Amino acid sequence: MENSISSKVYKTVLFIFSICWISFISLDYFQKHPGYLMNAKVFNFWGLYAAVILICIALSILVIKYKSKFIKFSRGISLYLFSLFLVCITFISATNAADEVANTGTLNIENLASFIFLFLKVSAFLLIILCCCYATGNLFTKSLKVEFSKNSKRIIELGIGIMLLVMICFVLGIFKVLYAFVLWPIVLFLIGFNWRNSLDFIKTLFWDPLKISKKMNPFGVFCLLFLTYLVGINLMQNLTPWPKGWDSLSLYVNLPNLIQEYHGLVKGFQPYNWSLFMSLGALLFNSIETTLSLSFAGGILCLFALYPLAKNVFKLDINYSLLICLLFYLIPTVSFQSFLEQKVDLGLLFIILIIINILMKWSLGASQKKAEINQKNEQIEEAKTLFFDKYLVIAGLLTGFAFGIKLTTLFTYFGVIAMIWFLNMGSLAFICVSLMSLFGILLVKLDDMSGMRAHHLSSNLVQWFLLAGGIGFLVYLFMKHRKQLIKSLMQTVVYSLFFGLMVIPWLGKNFVDAGNKISFNYLLNGKSNAPTFDLNRFEQKWQENNNTNGQNNH
């Protein structure tokens, strides 16, 4: 069969199809994105472009060829300095070009020092905040006694720490005491209380030698160096006196601005956990650059969260894992949010990737436990561990936190439940959860948020069919895998409870903001103080005003 003529013909067709598909999509893309070609025609930085790539390539080859000599330099601090060096070259290039165009004046040493100082200052501010988050997260996981794989442990703890620090800010925000003199003691206490691990975090980040895997090739080193440079230039472009993007100016950085103005939570708006996190830059350091960089930091953290997924789940070698990170970080939409539009989506993605990392760890434990329990047949032991599965608890808390960043986390919430059910009972359980989730979404009219529901004339009917389908599968699962179904239900309850726990504060805030009115819309979106429009009221006020003026004139 493998070598038959029909098989050869089929494979040839497959090959030709693949070539045509990939070629056409690529050509079509460049046709629809003329910016790539047009910019290449008028591009003014070929020298810089070539220099950066060649420096990275040369260094990559040298590092692999003279591994033993480079090993002592392979530390976080070296990477940071390498990035700073290239960023300075970029800055000098950019300012020289600007001088040619707009006579902005040449760059003197004082100007360069000013730039480097700003870069170092914001890096240090970021480090302090992230270190505090790590210390907090580490304390939390230590007290829960949960373990993670070596290459995901720190980043998960950092994610958990961000969640906890934001919750502290939320509580302080309720009482309108978000002042530097209140926050600094808390930050210092958290770092100081866990000083060993805080120090260890900084040491690992900057000083401990990086382990160059035997499998690492020059391409892997190139990806790492190039990524470091990209992070550097993105940080450089965050050193601005205010955000540049539409959404950041209108909402995502405006909120930290308002939080700093009121020293408390801002009335209304959808939950804004990540903006609260970003406000730490303004509150602790009165530095808008740090606020902006906390948004950009979401992108870097995503890389650290994506890497262990590639390594642990897909068992990819370090070169491929770094390539994934580079590809992700270089696509325009991600770059755009890293230096032009400081939003919360990269922060949200980071938390979602952390949740997935935790679930991957949990699934490993769950499979092992399932095997052990099957061997021992100890049902009581199984039931005991179900109700308080620490990984699910943390995943639930983080999902609730992510929901407080953006409501689209609901996809993640249902997705996680589908994953849990899939792990326990397979594909049909996945479909069952999917249909039930879709039913729930249509029932509460979440599809109305994009305004698309009005176009679907059968949505009311479809939701009941989905429910019927879901129940059908549920009955089937009950008959076939009763024990597993009950277990899945319990796990769903545990996960959902802790999800709810993190959502409740925001719902409570929105409830109070809305004047204790219970409304689905108000609970999710809050009720702001912004002026509202009502045509009749406008008319009435105009009449009142006319009358007053008439009386005054009279």
Next chain:
Amino acid sequence: MGRIITKNYSFIKSLFFLAGFLSILSTCTIANAQEKKEEVVQNSVREEIQRYMGYEPLLQRYLSLPYDTSMNSNVQGAFVDISYLSLAILPIIFLLGFKSKPSLGIPFMLLLLFFIGISISNGSLFTNYGVVNIDQINERTEVNMPEGFVANVYQRIQSICAPMNKAINSISGENDHITYPLLMLIFVLSYFLIARRIQHLPERQKMLINFTFFFSFMWVLLTAGIVWYGYPIIALGFLLIIAGLSKIHNQTDWLSKGIAYLSFGVIGLYLLSSFLYRYSNYQTYVGDVAPKVLYDIGEMNYQAGKSNRKQVFDGFFQGGGWDAIQRINQEDQSLVYRIGTVFPYFIKKNDRRVLLDNQLGIFFQLNRKYQNKGLLAKILKANGYKYILVDLNTHTIDKTPEQTLKKKFIDFLEFCNANPSLRLMATNRMVNLSTNQTPNFQFRVFGNIVEGRHGSYAIYEIL
């Protein structure tokens, strides 16, 4: 062995049960499709959010979404650019899983062709620095490579797909009964196809792929194609691409090796071009000085300690924006009516002072009731509004076929034009007020706009 057969049997039985179930629903709803409403929903959501998804007939809108998102057929810009890699490589990796199963591989290829056909035949093409519909291509004369090649393919695809589109249009439209049931059916059937394709993978990888698939479907269904709501799909998508390619690369047959090399080549090309694009600061520059600078000059001067906040602001917003904002901030009680612009960020207590009307829905109602522009300004004033912020490019986001936003914006400009109750405080639009050959350039909203100085904002005070 027997257990596997029984398991597969119950699996297939369920599949047929569900497919039949949803097919009946689809058939029932087709019968009702004739009742479709022609009424166009004129609201802000349609103008602001649905533009990412496009305005094709409903069914095609969803089916073409993966293509549109990769190609940015509906909304252009770096902020929605996710690259072509997922669309180019992921389906091929999936297809390679059926390299020894023609019974699945050939239908899958046909399915891919169907999707690309639907997407392209309802799409648009970018020629001569503008987006045009396919049927307008012939009117363009300066079509060159790659436009020429792509345009040619487009036209052929459109003629081949014309009957198919006609058939779909007869059951779908602006509103319909069929799209939701069909989407649900596609979701279930696709899942079973994916489950078949990944059955040999470890449990954790399956979990991750299932999660990605579920998230993707939710994104298609609920987000109207807004790219950043689907970031997890992009990140996990790259993970799947590279994981897939690494496996394919390790296989020994010529087919796998060949495709792996081709894919890595395409990835390499993308890395180089996207880095160049990154350096270009994501602007589509045409004959300007802008490409000669790496990023904003004001920012550079700020970083170098050469400029303060005000100077940077003036660089961004010429025409007195800073002074106008200072004036607005002299007190924090008067209200501000806002049509776009980013200025609220700079206004104190902007969360309680600014009325948002980006899509001019409020203005539409006011203007319909009070057609006298002097009166309308007085009514705003009576309600506490003292300032108006307006984005002079508001109309450019309008992608609706009916151009509803554009019409409202023209009415709004008419309201501002020569209105004795309004005073222009600041604008960065430059007009030539001269009636003879000697130019008289001034910052104004109305007049002969100087080329390249269209401007982006205006701030008015209501007198």
